[in-house]
Amino acid sequence: MNRRTFVGAxxxxxxxxxxxxxxxxxxxxxPPAEQQTTSVxxxxxxxxxxxxxxxxxxxxxxxxxxxxxTGTKKGCDQGACGACTVLLxxxxxxxxxxxxxxxxxxxxxxxxxVAENGRLHPLQRAFVDADxxxxxxxxxxxxxxxxxxxxxxxxxxxAEIREWMSGNICRCGAYTNIVAAVATAAxxx
Amino acid sequence: xYPFSFxxxxxxxxxLAAGRSGGRYIAGGTTLVDLMRVTVExxxxxxxxxxxxxxxxxxxxxxxxxxxxxxxxxxxxxxxVRRQFPVISxxxxxxxxxxxxxxxxxxxxxxxxxxxxxxxxxxxDCNRRTPGTGCAATGGLNRxxxxxxxxxxxxxxxxxxxxxxxxxLDAVVVTRDSGGDRRIPVADFFRRPGTTPDQExxxxxxxxxxxxxxxxxxxxxxxxxxxxxxxxSYEFAVTSAAVALDVTGGTVRDAKVxxxxxxxxxxxxxxxxxALVGRPVSPGLWRDAAARAADGAKPLSDNGFKxxxxxxxxxxxxxxxxxxx
Numbered sequence: 346m347n348r349r350t351f352v353g354a355x356x357x358x359x360x361x362x363x364x365x366x367x368x369x370x371x372x373x374x375x376p377p378a379e380q381q382t383t384s385v386x387x388x389x390x391x392x393x394x395x396x397x398x399x400x401x402x403x404x405x406x407x408x409x410x411x412x413x414x415t416g417t418k419k420g421c422d423q424g425a426c427g428a429c430t431v432l433l434x435x436x437x438x439x440x441x442x443x444x445x446x447x448x449x450x451x452x453x454x455x456x457x458x459v460a461e462n463g464r465l466h467p468l469q470r471a472f473v474d475a476d477x478x479x480x481x482x483x484x485x486x487x488x489x490x491x492x493x494x495x496x497x498x499x500x501x502x503x504a505e506i507r508e509w510m511s512g513n514i515c516r517c518g519a520y521t522n523i524v525a526a527v528a529t530a531a532x533x534x
Numbered sequence: 535x536y537p538f539s540f541x542x543x544x545x546x547x548x549x550l551a552a553g554r555s556g557g558r559y560i561a562g563g564t565t566l567v568d569l570m571r572v573t574v575e576x577x578x579x580x581x582x583x584x585x586x587x588x589x590x591x592x593x594x595x596x597x598x599x600x601x602x603x604x605x606x607x608x609x610x611x612x613x614x615v616r617r618q619f620p621v622i623s624x625x626x627x628x629x630x631x632x633x634x635x636x637x638x639x640x641x642x643x644x645x646x647x648x649x650x651x652x653x654x655x656x657x658x659d660c661n662r663r664t665p666g667t668g669c670a671a672t673g674g675l676n677r678x679x680x681x682x683x684x685x686x687x688x689x690x691x692x693x694x695x696x697x698x699x700x701x702x703l704d705a706v707v708v709t710r711d712s713g714g715d716r717r718i719p720v721a722d723f724f725r726r727p728g729t730t731p732d733q734e735x736x737x738x739x740x741x742x743x744x745x746x747x748x749x750x751x752x753x754x755x756x757x758x759x760x761x762x763x764x765x766x767s768y769e770f771a772v773t774s775a776a777v778a779l780d781v782t783g784g785t786v787r788d789a790k791v792x793x794x795x796x797x798x799x800x801x802x803x804x805x806x807x808x809a810l811v812g813r814p815v816s817p818g819l820w821r822d823a824a825a826r827a828a829d830g831a832k833p834l835s836d837n838g839f840k841x842x843x844x845x846x847x848x849x850x851x852x853x854x855x856x857x858x859x
Contacts, residue, residue: 378537378578400540400580403567423568424634436607436636442564443637446540447582493632511767512631 385449389414390458400446404438405429407445408455416456416485420514427513430486430493431455437493439512456485459492467533468492471526479517487513491527500531535570542582546742549583550712553740557581561603561639564630565646573656574647574663588641588744591615597750602641602743606696607632609640619748621757621776625699628761631768641743644697644707644723645735648690649770650679661687662731677836678772681844682797684832688731692724692799693770699759701800702776702792705748711741720746724799753780753788756858760851762795762843771795773843775851779810786810786819791852793827796844805829806848815856824849 381400386393389412396411405422408414408431420428422441429441432454459466465473468491478484490513494500499509506524515523541557543549553559558577560566561584569575588601593614600609609615610626626635629643652658652670659668671679671689679689697720705720723736737743748754757778763769773795780788789810791803809823827848828841 378539380537381539383540401535401537401570422571424564427631427633430633437633438637439564439631439633442567442634444540444560444563444567444580447542447560447563447584490633493636497632499632508767509632512633 383446385445387448387450388452390454396445398445400444402445403441404431404433404443404445404448404453405440408440408453414455414457417489418482418485420483420486425514426483426486427490428483428486430489430513432489432493435496437490454489456489459488466492468495468526468530471530471533472523475522475526475529476519477522477526478515478519483513483515483517487515487523491523491530494527495531495534500527503528506531536573536576538570538577539579540582541579542585544585546586546710549581549586549742550710550740552579552581553742554712555579556739559583559742561642562605562637563642564634564638565642569647569654572654574654583742586742593618593750595750598748600640600746600748602745603639606630606635606638606640606643610635618750618755619699619703619757620755621699621702621759621778622696622748624759625695625761625774625776628759628774629695640696640746643694644700644720644743644746646693647734649693650690651675653690662690662727662734665730665732672834675836676834678770678795679834679837680796680798681828681831681833681837681840682801683726683799684834685727685729685731685798687729688727688798689834690727690731690798691770691795692797694800695759695761695771695774695794697724697800698774698792698794699757699776700746700748701802702778702790703748703751703754703757704790705746707743708745708747709737709741710744711738715744716741717747720800721802727798751778751780751788752782753778753790756780756855757790758851758855758858760847760854762847773840773847775844775847777848777851777855779852779855781815781856785814786812789823789852791827791848793844793848796828796831796840803827803848810852820849820852820856824852 386395418428420426424439424442431440494509506527557579588603590601592599606626610623616623653660658670680691700720707718707723709716761771761774771794776792778790789807791806793801805826806823824845827845831841
């Protein structure tokens, strides 16, 4: 057990104990279920992987904790920030809000699969050239979302890019340069 | 997140069987996974229904039929919807983010739970989450809460933009269980909180949403959605309005008006519509009709501004839609 798994496990146990004693949720009339583990096969960044996961595992946690791809970031873990954006069967999604077990057979691309043969993707290059980040925590989500935005064709103007990139929050406020980077990469795409 | 058993339904009959024995359906998961993680939702069994054949968008002379598993992004991008039901595509594209719209299904959009912070906080009193515990919002931070359709039990707004457009257009929810199909007008599908705020909709246990049908009409093409938010994008409505108008020969022949962000359910405005239909278009018409938009409103301590805001949003959107080519 490495440090990351240990911390994750401790949080789960502590949280469950507290919730059971004092807190109340909806629809809890069903009998408590046993923990269920299942095997999920996915093509991740072009490589076929089979991973055993607890069915509660989000796609995000599977990528980070089970596959070791920590480039995809956990920001809010509730679909409000976009840091966890990946391409799922070619479409950008929030990997925190979907269960890994729902995507058996899917094709997933993460930030680790964007560069080819050690060469940065043009959008990555554009982020570097435009200085489109400060702390960098949101950057992998911004780039994956930017790939989706360009692929969908929503880069007709800076205003259109802003609207269609609004699912990615940058608390450093690097938006001006992020928009410039997406616009540059779209122009050269 | 509490443990649950997970199954993937291969077809409709196995989905309905799993639903009958208490399984909770999951499609996009953007609401359910989120609420399970914060332990507001604690299903013992989750049933993935994404393999079911509810993916079509069909248009004939009578109605637009939208499969319940169609994703928000796909429906919004459909050229027929953009041309003939612009209020639907606008409501969708003003919702959530591009990522969430790629994930979330139309059926799931209708099944969204409230975004009230006290509902999401399992340490707070909430009659909707845990009946009988009280409502922390009534005496708490309620700027974002409802002024219409409230009860002393619950004041949470309904979060869906799409549902506001669907209520305006007289859409019908088509459901299915072992007893057969039902057709429920969207306006009857959502329940006001009253004394049972935990009962949000008209679905029976295990019943599936198969499709949503929107009748075509002379006003659907001249329609649009206005959404006022605390930030420009990726935010729920403070106040919104869905409007569809048939203006022929300088007279309003048909008007469909509904508002969001101000009510516990998607809120149709029949009094505003009555003040429009049959009237010649005149400089003061939109304002006079919109003056009825807040009829019956009961503002809370922090959201009195919505009374005037909803009138202005309706007036502006009536004028905007009337001016469309």
